[in-house]
Amino acid sequence: MPELAEVARIVHFIRKHLVDKTLSVVQTQNDDIVYGKVGTTAAEVQKALQGNKVTGAGQQGKYFWITLSKPPHLVMHFGMAGWLKIKNADTYYYRVTKPEDQEWPPKYWKFLLETDETPKTEAAFVDFRRLSRIRLVDCPADDIRQYTPLKENGPDPLADKNIFTAEWLVDKVKSKKVPIKAMLLDQANISGIGNWMGDEVLYHAKIHPEQYSNTLSNEQIIQLHKSIEYVCTASVDVLADSEKFPEDWLFKHRWGKGKKNQASVLPNGDKIVFLTVGGRTSAVVPAVQKKTGPVAKDITEEDQLDTKKEASTNGKRKRTSVKKEEEEDDDDDYSKTPKRAVSKKRASNIKKEDATPVKEEKSSSASQAGRRRSTRNSK
Structure with missing residues (x-):
C-alpha cells in the first residue's frame, strides 16, 4: 500500500503538472465502491472537476487532495493498489516494464483528466483492486483537513511538526x-x-x-x-x-x-x-x-x-x-x-470504509508482473 513517502511523490507530480491549469476534459467511470462507499458518484466528481482550475494539492499521511478554484474539492486514498498516472511523466516509484502499462488511457481507470493548455497534460486515477476511495469535500480549500476523513486521522509527522512533538x-x-x-x-x-x-x-x-x-x-x-x-x-x-x-x-x-x-x-x-x-x-x-x-x-x-x-x-x-x-x-x-x-x-x-471485499477483475495479478523499482531520476 502506498504510504506517506509514496503519496508525497504523487503530490509532487500533481503540483508540477496540474496545479494552475484548467481541466478542459474530465471523464469518469461509474464505480459504486471506489466512489459509492464514501457517498460520492462518478457523475458528481465529473461535474465538480469539469472546467474547474486546479489551485493546489496537499497530503495528510496516506490521504491526498486536489483543491479547485471553487468547492467541492477532491480527496483521495490509494487503498492497496491505486495510483495516479500522468502521461509522459515518471510518477511511479518503481519501473514499469510491461507494454500494456504504457497504454493510454490505462486499464482500470476511474477518472481521466485533460488540461486546456498546449501541449495538454493528461492524468488518470487507476485501481484494479477497487480498494481506493475518491470523494468530494464541500468546504473552503483551507479548511479541508477539518472535515471527514482527514479530521478523524492523527497528525502527519512532516506536515504537523508543531503537533507531532x-x-x-x-x-x-x-x-x-x-x-x-x-x-x-x-x-x-x-x-x-x-x-x-x-x-x-x-x-x-x-x-x-x-x-x-x-x-x-x-x-x-x-x-x-x-x-x-x-x-x-x-x-x-x-x-x-x-x-x-x-x-x-x-x-x-x-x-x-x-x-x-x-x-x-x-x-x-x-x-x-x-x-x-x-x-x-x-x-x-x-x-x-x-x-x-x-x-x-x-x-x-x-x-x-x-x-x-x-x-x-x-x-x-x-x-x-x-x-x-x-x-x-x-x-x-x-x-x-x-x-x-x-x-x-x-x-x-x-x-471500515476501506475493508469491503470485492471481486477481482481479470488479469489483475498479471498486470503487476514484471515491475521493478524505478532507476530513473524523478522528474
Whole structure:
C-alpha cells in the first residue's frame, strides 16, 4: 500500500503538472465502491472537476487532495493498489516494464483528466483492486483537513511538526496498551506510517514491534520520535525512490523472505525474522530490537542465533522495489489466496470504509508482473 513517502511523490507530480491549469476534459467511470462507499458518484466528481482550475494539492499521511478554484474539492486514498498516472511523466516509484502499462488511457481507470493548455497534460486515477476511495469535500480549500476523513486521522509527522512533538508522542504511546507496531499502523494515532515504514522506524529506534506501547520508557519513545522523523524525511526527500534509500536501511536487506535457501540478513550477519503484528508481516532484527518489556509473543532463541556464516555463503541480496514489498505483504495479509481476495479476518482489521471485499477483475495479478523499482531520476 502506498504510504506517506509514496503519496508525497504523487503530490509532487500533481503540483508540477496540474496545479494552475484548467481541466478542459474530465471523464469518469461509474464505480459504486471506489466512489459509492464514501457517498460520492462518478457523475458528481465529473461535474465538480469539469472546467474547474486546479489551485493546489496537499497530503495528510496516506490521504491526498486536489483543491479547485471553487468547492467541492477532491480527496483521495490509494487503498492497496491505486495510483495516479500522468502521461509522459515518471510518477511511479518503481519501473514499469510491461507494454500494456504504457497504454493510454490505462486499464482500470476511474477518472481521466485533460488540461486546456498546449501541449495538454493528461492524468488518470487507476485501481484494479477497487480498494481506493475518491470523494468530494464541500468546504473552503483551507479548511479541508477539518472535515471527514482527514479530521478523524492523527497528525502527519512532516506536515504537523508543531503537533507531532516528542512530548506529544510520549503521551500518546503511554496512553495505549497495544503492540507498538500496531499503534504505529493505526492511522487514528499517526497519519502515513504503513508496514514498511513502520518496520524501518522500529529498526532504527531499536524497539521490538511486539512490545506493548505502555511499557516503553520515555527515552525509547523519544528515540522513536527521532526515528519517525528520520525515516519519513529521508524517504520523502528522494520521492520514495528506493534506489536512493540509504544502504544501511532494513528495507535494503529483507528480500530473502519466503524464498527457499535464502535467509534475510543484514551485511553484518544479523538475521532478519518475520512476525505478524497488527495483522501485518513485520521484519525484525532480534540482535538489534531487544525486548525490554512484555511483548505480544516471543521470538524463539533459534531466531536470534548468529548467522554470519550463512550471510557469507548467500552473498549480496538482490535489491527489490517498494512495490514488491506491497505485493508480498498483500500475499501475507490475504492468506496467499489465488486471487488475493480480501479475507473476512483481514477485512476486520482494515478501516471500515476501506475493508469491503470485492471481486477481482481479470488479469489483475498479471498486470503487476514484471515491475521493478524505478532507476530513473524523478522528474
